[in-house]
Structures are given as structure tokens and as C-alpha cells.
Amino acid sequence: MKKIVALFVALILTLSLITAAFADAQARTLDEIKESGKLVIGVFSDKKPFGYVDEFGEYQGYDVYFARRLAEDLGVALELVSVDAPNRVEYLTSAKVDIILANFTVTPERAEVVDFALPYMKVALGVVSPDAALITSVEDLRGKTLIVSKGTTAETWFTANEPEVNLLKFDTYTETFNALLDGRGDALSTDNTEVLAWAIENPGFTVGVETLGSLDTIAPAVQKGNDTVLAYIDDEIVKLAEEQFFHADYDATLKDVYGDAVDPDNLVVEGGVIE
Amino acid sequence: MDTEFLRRFLPMYVRAAGLTLRLGAAGIVFSLAVGALCCLARQFRIPVLRRVAGVYIELARNTPLLVQLFFLYFGLPKIGVKLSAETCAIVGLTFLGGAYMAESLRSGLEAVDTAQHESGLCLGLTPMQNMRYVILPQALATAIPSIGANAVFLIKETSVFSAVALADLMYVAKDLIGMYYRTDEALLMLTLAYLALLLPLSVAFSLLERRLRHAGFGGAV
Amino acid sequence: MRDLAVLFKGNNLQRLLGGLGVTLELSLVSVALSVALGLLAGVLMTLKNPVIRAAMRLWLETVRIVPQLVLLFLVYFGMAKAFNLQLSGEAAAVIVFTFWGAGEMGDLVRGAITSIPVHQRESSAALGLTRGQTWRYVLLPQAARRLIPQAINLATRMIKTTSLVMLIGVVEVLKVGSQIIDAARYDAPQGAVWVYGAVFFLYFFACWPISLAAGWLEKRWA
Structure with a gap:
């Protein structure tokens, strides 16, 4: 039994050393x-x-x-x-x-x-939140839950600059917006163009922060x-x-x-x- | 291989492994319970429950956990039932796992020779006693490899929870890959984490299987 | 309710069915190969040779422990980086799934064979059957019968796990669903329910017949 474990671990480590040596x-x-x-x-x-x-x-x-x-x-x-x-x-x-x-x-x-x-392309981030508990600045978000979409600028920015904010990450935009509607987070952040367009369609929600951070580029x-x-x-x-x-x-x-x-x-x- | 990266994110992986283990273990235990119930309902031919169990098993094992989870997490709130992500995860995993466990237990029961059923009753045991002392031990012994495989499979299925923003192992790995693009390091830690969780489980079930082997049984080779 | 229309916009329905086709093609090829190789592996696993046993064991534990996603990445991207071997997503998927399926299948076969009581073998020998005949007429049929429920489990699990291949660029049914939902995000925000509902039923109607066939086989061989 121990031999199998040892063999297995050896296999994994060898494989990883080999893959690490791979150039592009x-x-x-x-x-x-x-x-x-x-x-x-x-x-x-x-x-x-x-x-x-x-x-x-x-x-x-x-x-x-x-x-x-x-x-x-x-x-x-x-x-x-x-x-x-x-x-x-x-x-x-x-x-x-x-x-x-x-x-x-x-x-x-x-x-x-x-x-x-x-x-x-350039991206500015915006934050949308329910009117009842509007977030108007990034500082407001500290300690709260922010919904973001995986692989987006918002995710990168908040991870790098605001570690105090709890990020709830989903794979698709549809999921993030549904999560906000269900109250699973206090706010949502992504490209400000996106949140503006969405807030217009969804009464009860407003973009409290229209641009934040420095401008990022694509x-x-x-x-x-x-x-x-x-x-x-x-x-x-x-x-x-x-x-x-x-x-x-x-x-x-x-x-x-x-x-x-x-x-x-x-x-x-x-x-x-x-x- | 960037060892600095490995060291920096090890705590995240450990926490994620804890979550995976916690939710997975709960799922396995509840699945066994549900599976046993279904099995009993079908074995003893309890009228309505038997049908329900049958439909449930077919539905649960022929559809993906991801979609089941989405319905629980995003669908239920639309009819006013809002469950936490963790609850959805456990319910989803149990829903799926119960069906698989039921089938494993069933195959275990059916592997027991009818002679055993009959002999037990001849010797004056009640059906309940027969089940408990004669049939079930043998059934379990046959079913253990399959149950073990299911348990391992369920722990791996927990990777689906990343879709409802639960920070399990797969979530952390994909996260790190997406942010820093250190794919090799992230996947290596992922594999080692699953290794740490699954190898003991697999070994435990092997030992269990060996211990439950009775004389004259399992000796075809 | 009106978002249900998203399923019928343009070619969406055909695309979903196309995606299902991809899913089924990949998984059924893998399942077929796994069954064939698995039977062989299973018999090998029951042999007493310690080296073979250890190798088989290592294979089984590897496919159980290493997440399928890691294997897919290793074969699809890793092979390209290491040996400049460009495999298509589909090829990588079949290789990985067969590797996984054959290993698990082998273990199931081993379990089924070892659960057959010793007296079956002894009686066959007493009746004058050769080893080969014993395998062919006595052991394998009984093993096959015990095998069916778990083998079906494995097959349906493989069909459902194919959704992972979207991460190596193969557009299967769940990915098509995701594309449809996102394309209709502005016009039909609740379209996800209907699309995922459709995907749910597509998987069900793909896997359920296999379950039924298995049940029928089991009864036939009773």
C-alpha cells in the first residue's frame, strides 16, 4: 500500500517537473x-x-x-x-x-x-447596488460582498487593490446579475458601460460608483x-x-x-x- | 515551477480543501442514507415509495449536477425559497449521490445468493433478522468497492460548486489560473490537494473491502 | 414565460441538438473503447502477478484521484508544449476519457469476477471444462450480470463529465446553452431557466435509454 502511494507521488512530481521544463x-x-x-x-x-x-x-x-x-x-x-x-x-x-x-x-x-x-479598448469600472442600500464609494464596499464575473477587469482590479472586499465570483454575466437580484451580494462591479445599461433595465438598482480606479486597457x-x-x-x-x-x-x-x-x-x- | 507562488497560495488551497471535504463528507453521508432508503423501498416493495424511488433514481443519475445546482441556487429564489450556496451544494450532491448509492446497494443485495435468503428463513430467523445478520453483511461486502468509487466520485463532483461561487479546490485553481496564468503550479497544487483527500479515502475503502470478505465468498480467483 | 422564446430563436434549437451530438459522440466512443479495454484490464487485475497488480492499481488510483480537467489540460496543452503534438480537443477528450473509463471499468470487472463464489470454478473443473471454457461459459456471463448496474453508472457519469471539454475548446451542449443564454442576455434575461431546462431534458433523454437498456439486459440474463 505504502509503495503505491510512494509510486504515485513520485509519478506526479516527475510529471510536474517535466511539464515545468516545457518551453512554449x-x-x-x-x-x-x-x-x-x-x-x-x-x-x-x-x-x-x-x-x-x-x-x-x-x-x-x-x-x-x-x-x-x-x-x-x-x-x-x-x-x-x-x-x-x-x-x-x-x-x-x-x-x-x-x-x-x-x-x-x-x-x-x-x-x-x-x-x-x-x-x-479602455475600461472603467462601475458599481451597481440596490437603491435601498446604495454603495457610493469603494470604501463603502470594504467588509461587504461584491459580485464579479470571473476573468473580467473588475475581478483583477478588486483582487489587486481592495483585499478587504469579499468577492463572490461567477462564470457568466447572467449569473452575476441574477445573484444581485437574489440579494446574494451587496453590489456588483464590472465595466461601467455594462452596469449602466443593466441599471436602466432594472428599476430598484442604481450605479452608485460610475468610474473607479485608473483606466484599464484591453x-x-x-x-x-x-x-x-x-x-x-x-x-x-x-x-x-x-x-x-x-x-x-x-x-x-x-x-x-x-x-x-x-x-x-x-x-x-x-x-x-x-x- | 515557481515555488514562491506555491507557498503564497498554499493557505488558499488548504482552506478550499477543508470546504471540499466538509461538503463532500456531508454529501456522502446523506447520499448513503437516501440510497439506503430507496433500496429498502424497492426491496420491500412499499407501494408508492417504490415508484417514487424509481423515478428519482432515473432522474438524478441521468442529469448533470451542474444543472441541478443551478435550479437550486438560481431557480428556487424565484419561487421565494432562498438557500445558501452551501445548502444548495449539499442538497444537490445528496440528490445526485443518493441515486448512485441506491444502485450500488441494490447490486450488492442482488449478488447475494437466494440460497442465503432461504437458509436464513429456514433456520427460523425473522426476515428482519435475516436481513441484518445474513444478507446485509454480504451485500455490503460486495457493494463496498462500488460505494467507495461513488464516494471518491462525489468528492470530485464537488468541483461543480465553483459555479455557485463556493471557494472549493477547483474554484481556487481556476481563479489562480485566470488571474496569474501560472497554470502548471495551480494544477499541480490542485492534484496534490485531491490526492491528500482521496487517497486516504480510497485506501480506507480497500481495507474495508478486504476485511468484509467472508469465507467461501469472493474466492473465484 | 416569454423568455421561453429564446429557445426557438434562429437556429438555437438545432445548435443545442448539435451540441448534444458532440457530447454523445465523444462519450459513446470513449465508453465503447473503455468497455473493451476495461474487460481486458479487469481480467489483468485479477491475476496474481505482483508487478501487473501494482501497475493496474497505480493506473486506477491515478484516474480516480487526478481531476479529469488536469488530465485534459495535460493531453491537450501539455502535449503541444512538450512534443509539439497538436491534438484536437475531441481527440484529447477521447484519449483522457478512455484512459479514465478503462481503469474504472477494469476495477468493476475485477470486483464482479471476485464476487463469484469459488464453487462455480470448482464445479466447472469437476465437470471437465478447461480454463478457457470456464471463463467463457461460467465466469464471464455471471460477472457481466453483476457488472451491469455499475457499468451503466460509469457510462452515464462519463456522458455528464464531457461538459469539461468546453475548457479545451470543444463546444458541447452545456457550452452551447451558455452561448445562447448570453447572446440573449439583454432581450431575455430569464432565458437561462428555459435553456438549462432544455439542457436538463436533453441529458436525461440521452442517458435514460441507456439505463433502460441495462435494466432490460439484466432481466434477460436473470
């Missing part, structure tokens, strides 16, 4: 991509309005719109892969996708593991060291500023969702330049 898999260069005729991009498939699948099975969203343009300008077909917060980076390090366009917030820790291109990511593809994306973003591409992207994908509650310039980043 070989990522494709821009030329290899052009030759294969296919650009593989990882996007979310259930996070409207950034990356989702519509009722006809077609990928749509702010990220997807850009993904399509990247493939088009390179002259290749686009293959979209459904990724989630826990495996976004694995897809890059194992070279299963060339680029990740999955609402990926730039943080220094993440920059150690992947290479970020120029940003194409950028495309490639495998660390994949310079050719990174350069291509950066060049594209700068070039597309001339036609105000990301504003068009906003109009096509986000305007209907947020309506008049949101000013596009608060969200869109053109040419990778933050104003």
Missing part, C-alpha cells in the same frame, strides 16, 4: 500564417457584446469584428476558437491559436507571460516573443485609425446594446493611443 510550443510566424491560408484567433463565445455566438451560430462582437478585419487584411481565412478566462493564455503558450482577442485586460503580471499589442495578445505577428497587429491598429475603425466597430456591435447611456469615446481606443 513553437508559435507560427506571420509568413507561416500567410502560407497556411488561415489565421487562428481565440475569442470568447459567450460574453456579449465582445465575443458571442448569435442565434444563427455565427460569432459576433467587438473583438470578433476586429478579428475578421485582421484576417481580411492579411488575405487569409479566419478560424475562430472558443476560449475562456482559465485557458486564454494556455492557447497561446501551446500555439493552438495565433492571437487572443478575448477582452483581455492588460496587467503587468500577464505581460510577463504573453506579449500585448496596442490597446483597442489589448490583443500573442505568444511571448512572436514578434512578426505582434508587429502586424500593431501596424494594423495604427493604420486603421485613419478610417476610425474602432468607432465603426463600436457602431456595429456595441451601440445597440448600450444605446445612449454610453459615449463611445469613453470606451474606444483608436490607433492604440489613450486620450
Whole structure:
């Protein structure tokens, strides 16, 4: 019996030492991509309005719109892969996708593991809470329960900056909002555009904090060291500023969702330049 | 392998393991109780309960725990019943586990030779005494491997609780991967944590199985 | 109530069924392979050779203890990083599930075989049957009968666990459900109830026939 346990533990430790020694898999260069005729991009498939699948099975969203343009300008077909917060980076390090366009917030820790291109979106966080117990500042949240969605900027920000706040994390937006409606938390935080749009539809709730913290950015990511593809994306973003591409992207994908509650310039980043 | 990372987050894993163990153990115990009830209802052919047990077993084991949990956690509040996440977790796990335990116990009972039933009664034992001293020990002995497998499986099923924001082992692992992208370290600790929980359980059931073997039984090889 | 309509928007219903198809394809292939390999493994597990026994034991404990998610990540991402071996999500899933299923199945077979009373073997020998014939006509049929309930348990468990493959990029029925719910998030906020309800029944109608078939088999072999 003890032998089995010993053998087993030895097996696990050996495996982990081996996997630790793994370098990233070989990522494709821009030329290899052009030759294969296919650009593989990882996007979310259930996070409207950034990356989702519509009722006809077609990928749509702010990220997807850009993904399509990247493939088009390179002259290749686009293959979209459904990724989630826990495996976004694995897809890059194992070279299963060339680029990740999955609402990926730039943080220094993440920059150690992947290479970020120029940003194409900026995020400010908002906090929505019931009118009866309105939260008007971040300090109010300390010691209370805040609902967030896993893999979002809100989760990253609160974990890094406000350890006194108890985070209740769910996988999807729908779950987070339902949890708030059921009173499982004192407030909810995510992109302020999202909470504003939701508060309008749900009487009894108000956005008590409209922006908080510093502005975070969303950028495309490639495998660390994949310079050719990174350069291509950066060049594209700068070039597309001339036609105000990301504003068009906003109009096509986000305007209907947020309506008049949101000013596009608060969200869109053109040419990778933050104003 | 970043050992600094491992050390920093070990406490989180330990706490999560505690939660997993607590909820899992409760689930296993209640599942056995529910399973035993179902089994008895079917064995003794109690009219209404027998049907109910039958329907319950089919429904519970053919549907995923995640969906069952969602109904408990998000669905019930809509009709005014708000249960805590932990309660939903235990109820869900018991609902699922009870069905599996019932089937394990049933297969154990059926493995006992009819000769045993008859001999016992011939010797003048009442059906209750027969069940208690002759049938059940043998049935349990056959059922133990299956019950052990179910127990281990139920502990692993607790990973579903991460969907209702309970900080169990899977939640912590996915959390750390999503925030810091140290996948290898996070998964290694996850495996070691489950190892620490499940290996003793598995070993305990093996020992139990060996101890319950009676003469002339289990000796086909 | 009006959010029920989300199930019928566009191709949603077909997509859900498609997702179920993916789930079933993956799990049934894995189950079939597991049964085949498991029978072999089970017989191996009853042998007295200590090395074989230890190896089998190690295999079983590994598949029971290591979370399936870790195995999936190891095969799907790990192989790519280690050997530049790019497996599809489906391939990785079948490999991992078969590895798991065969191990568990082997243990069930072992348990069933060892629960057959010794006198069955002795009587067969007394009647002049060879070892092979004893296995084929006496031991295996009885073992099979005892095996059925737990084997069915394992099969349905495997079908339900396939939802994990969404984390290696395979869009199966639960993921499709999640996509539908989120796509309709603004128009039908309570759509989740109906979609998950549909998924619940889809799983049920996929797994239940297997249960029924097992019950029928058991009665037939009584």
C-alpha cells in the first residue's frame, strides 16, 4: 500500500517537473500564417457584446469584428476558437491559436507571460447596488460582498487593490446579475458601460460608483516573443485609425446594446493611443 | 515551477480543501442514507415509495449536477425559497449521490445468493433478522468497492460548486489560473490537494473491502 | 414565460441538438473503447502477478484521484508544449476519457469476477471444462450480470463529465446553452431557466435509454 502511494507521488512530481521544463510550443510566424491560408484567433463565445455566438451560430462582437478585419487584411481565412478566462493564455503558450482577442485586460503580471499589442479598448469600472442600500464609494464596499464575473477587469482590479472586499465570483454575466437580484451580494462591479445599461433595465438598482480606479486597457495578445505577428497587429491598429475603425466597430456591435447611456469615446481606443 | 507562488497560495488551497471535504463528507453521508432508503423501498416493495424511488433514481443519475445546482441556487429564489450556496451544494450532491448509492446497494443485495435468503428463513430467523445478520453483511461486502468509487466520485463532483461561487479546490485553481496564468503550479497544487483527500479515502475503502470478505465468498480467483 | 422564446430563436434549437451530438459522440466512443479495454484490464487485475497488480492499481488510483480537467489540460496543452503534438480537443477528450473509463471499468470487472463464489470454478473443473471454457461459459456471463448496474453508472457519469471539454475548446451542449443564454442576455434575461431546462431534458433523454437498456439486459440474463 505504502509503495503505491510512494509510486504515485513520485509519478506526479516527475510529471510536474517535466511539464515545468516545457518551453512554449513553437508559435507560427506571420509568413507561416500567410502560407497556411488561415489565421487562428481565440475569442470568447459567450460574453456579449465582445465575443458571442448569435442565434444563427455565427460569432459576433467587438473583438470578433476586429478579428475578421485582421484576417481580411492579411488575405487569409479566419478560424475562430472558443476560449475562456482559465485557458486564454494556455492557447497561446501551446500555439493552438495565433492571437487572443478575448477582452483581455492588460496587467503587468500577464505581460510577463504573453506579449500585448496596442490597446483597442479602455475600461472603467462601475458599481451597481440596490437603491435601498446604495454603495457610493469603494470604501463603502470594504467588509461587504461584491459580485464579479470571473476573468473580467473588475475581478483583477478588486483582487489587486481592495483585499478587504469579499468577492463572490461567477462564470457568466447572467449569473452575476441574477445573484444581485437574489440579494446574494451587496453590489456588483464590472465595466461601467455594462452596469449602466443593466441599471436602466432594472428599476430598484442604481450605479452608485460610475468610474473607479485608473483606466484599464484591453489589448490583443500573442505568444511571448512572436514578434512578426505582434508587429502586424500593431501596424494594423495604427493604420486603421485613419478610417476610425474602432468607432465603426463600436457602431456595429456595441451601440445597440448600450444605446445612449454610453459615449463611445469613453470606451474606444483608436490607433492604440489613450486620450 | 515557481515555488514562491506555491507557498503564497498554499493557505488558499488548504482552506478550499477543508470546504471540499466538509461538503463532500456531508454529501456522502446523506447520499448513503437516501440510497439506503430507496433500496429498502424497492426491496420491500412499499407501494408508492417504490415508484417514487424509481423515478428519482432515473432522474438524478441521468442529469448533470451542474444543472441541478443551478435550479437550486438560481431557480428556487424565484419561487421565494432562498438557500445558501452551501445548502444548495449539499442538497444537490445528496440528490445526485443518493441515486448512485441506491444502485450500488441494490447490486450488492442482488449478488447475494437466494440460497442465503432461504437458509436464513429456514433456520427460523425473522426476515428482519435475516436481513441484518445474513444478507446485509454480504451485500455490503460486495457493494463496498462500488460505494467507495461513488464516494471518491462525489468528492470530485464537488468541483461543480465553483459555479455557485463556493471557494472549493477547483474554484481556487481556476481563479489562480485566470488571474496569474501560472497554470502548471495551480494544477499541480490542485492534484496534490485531491490526492491528500482521496487517497486516504480510497485506501480506507480497500481495507474495508478486504476485511468484509467472508469465507467461501469472493474466492473465484 | 416569454423568455421561453429564446429557445426557438434562429437556429438555437438545432445548435443545442448539435451540441448534444458532440457530447454523445465523444462519450459513446470513449465508453465503447473503455468497455473493451476495461474487460481486458479487469481480467489483468485479477491475476496474481505482483508487478501487473501494482501497475493496474497505480493506473486506477491515478484516474480516480487526478481531476479529469488536469488530465485534459495535460493531453491537450501539455502535449503541444512538450512534443509539439497538436491534438484536437475531441481527440484529447477521447484519449483522457478512455484512459479514465478503462481503469474504472477494469476495477468493476475485477470486483464482479471476485464476487463469484469459488464453487462455480470448482464445479466447472469437476465437470471437465478447461480454463478457457470456464471463463467463457461460467465466469464471464455471471460477472457481466453483476457488472451491469455499475457499468451503466460509469457510462452515464462519463456522458455528464464531457461538459469539461468546453475548457479545451470543444463546444458541447452545456457550452452551447451558455452561448445562447448570453447572446440573449439583454432581450431575455430569464432565458437561462428555459435553456438549462432544455439542457436538463436533453441529458436525461440521452442517458435514460441507456439505463433502460441495462435494466432490460439484466432481466434477460436473470
